[in-house]
Amino acid sequence: MQDNYLAKWLNDELTEAELVKFKKSEAFKTYQKIKESTSQLESPEFDMDKAWAAIDQHKTTTEETKVHVLSPFKTFLRIAAVIAVLLAGSFFYLSTLNESYTTAYAEHKAITLPDTSEVILNAESELAFSEKKWNEHRNVDLKGEAYFKVAKGKRFTVATSQGLVTVLGTQFNVETREDYFEVTCFEGLVSVTINNKETKLPAGNSLMTINGNSTMSKAPLNGAPSWLSKESSFESVPLHYVMDELQRQYDIEVSTKEIDTAQLFTGTFSNHNIDLALKSISVPLQIKFNLEGNKVLFYAEKAPK
Structure with a gap:
């Protein structure tokens, strides 16, 4: 990554290609959190006119004496106000800083939590939690997909943008993507809450929600998600x-084209x-594909390439 990517990103000057590359870097997540945290802060109200009026009330003058406002001091006051906001933003960010793990495309990552619970992150996913507060609350935030093998103990909660998953000790998989949310319980019992509606999910069951519509299906008992075995499986998706x-x-x-x-x-x-994967998708659907470098096009049999 080029050194000037950060400055260009803050000024919205990155090209589309540079932005994609920057977002894949490990540093991007940290920069994004700092930016989001400081954007929520409001600078303290500071009335420059009132400040100078207060100074005028305390200064000693004579008829012959004239006091000239020194512009460097005005600049100092402005800088001091900005520094105060930045310091407050830094404190706010550090005080809420979580342990965070991310994966890029084509990457998996194994994580051991403070209570020895195990998590495996699928590609393009993020897991965050507070290590300092872990003994009080076993809470994690998830974006993307992860398989959990939770050690027995206090309530364990997985928070996502689309629903809440709560267990005591079990094995389950959670996937949350745009308008897609799926929880599969392989062992024990999982509680899933979506829009304040709770569903108890026993082992061997899966709950999938697409665009707000939920369906239940069966899953293997004492099993594991297929992606851990280097396969991606789908049922009516x-x-x-x-x-x-x-x-x-x-x-x-x-x-895709005309599909x-x-x-x-x-x-x-x-x-x-990759070749087997492309055939596994195209053959059942009776469509064609064209793979060139890192780009693949799926198209209808009679559609022009």
Whole structure:
């Protein structure tokens, strides 16, 4: 990453290609959190006219004496106010700083939590928690997908933008993407709360919500998500979610032409053999594909390439 990416990002001067590259860097998450934290702060109200009026009331003058306002001092006051805001922002950020782990495209990551619970992050995902408060609350925030093997103990909570998952000690998988939320329980019992509605999910069951519509399905008892075995499996899932997962697992750019990406797909593709993965998607749907470098195009059989 070039040294000037940060400055250009803050000024909204990055090109689209530079922005994509910058977002994949490990440093981007930290810069983004600092920016988000400080953006919530408001600078203290400071009335320059009132400040100078107060100074005028305390100064000693004579008829012959004239007091000239020194512009350098005005500048100092402005700088002091800015510094105060920045210091407050830094304190706010550091006081809420969590342990955070992220994965890029085509990357998995194993994490051991303070209570020895185990988490494996799927591609393009993020997990955050407060290590200082862990003994009080076993809470984690999740973006993306992760498999959890929770040690028995106090209530364990996984917070996502689309729902809340609560357990005491069990094995389960959580995936949260745009308009897509799925929780699968492999062992024990999981409580899933969506829009203030709680659903008890026993082992061997899966709850999937797409665009606010929820469905239940079966899952293997004492099993594990397929992606841990380097496969991605789907059951009646809109095709565009399948394409998104293909893109995440192989770090490639996926596009389609004259294909209904809302059609439902049931099947599995390999996460370690790109040619086999493309055939696993295209053959059942009777569509074609063209792979060039890190770009793949799916198209209808009669559609022009």
